[in-house]
Amino acid sequence: MNLTAVKEVNKVMERHVEDSLAILPPLSDSYHTHCGASTDKLNLVDVGTGAGLPGVVLAIARPEWDVTLLESMNKRCVFLEHVVSVIGSSNIQIVRGRAESLGQNHGFREQFDIAVARAVAEMRILAEYCLPFVRVGGLFIAAKGHDPEVCNSY
Secondary structure (H helix, E strand, O other): OOOOOOOOHHHHHHHHHHHHHOOHHHHHHHHHHHHOOOOOOOEEEEEOOOOOOOHHHHHHHOOOOEEEEEEOOHHHHHHHHHHHHHHOOOOEEEEEOOHHHHOOOOOOOOOEEEEEEOOOOOHHHHHHHHHHHEEEEEEEEEOOOOOOEEEEOO
């Protein structure tokens, strides 16, 4: 199953794992600054997670967080279910669906402290997909490239 273009182990570690972990410092700083709350227990959604990046990495790094992986493609969801069972994670939920539809569903709309997305679409489209998931006062983090962008939800 072809989930990422990167195949070499060292490049996977750098491009995917390290980039996913690089989200944590700006996420924590921004959440403390803008939301005035602790990051000890958060509810995070990874929109368009693909192979589970950055969501799975963040869920492993922060097991006290509840992480929802949102993905529209069934084959990726099947892969993610396998990953979650192999790592034995109890803090990851996989949801199959399109962001533009689920963002309008009352069960998902404004239910998350933080929404993250990585390389899903250009910023204006990404904001339309992600912001509906974020509760008022939460954060949206667009991890595009090496410098994640943070948007507050007011």
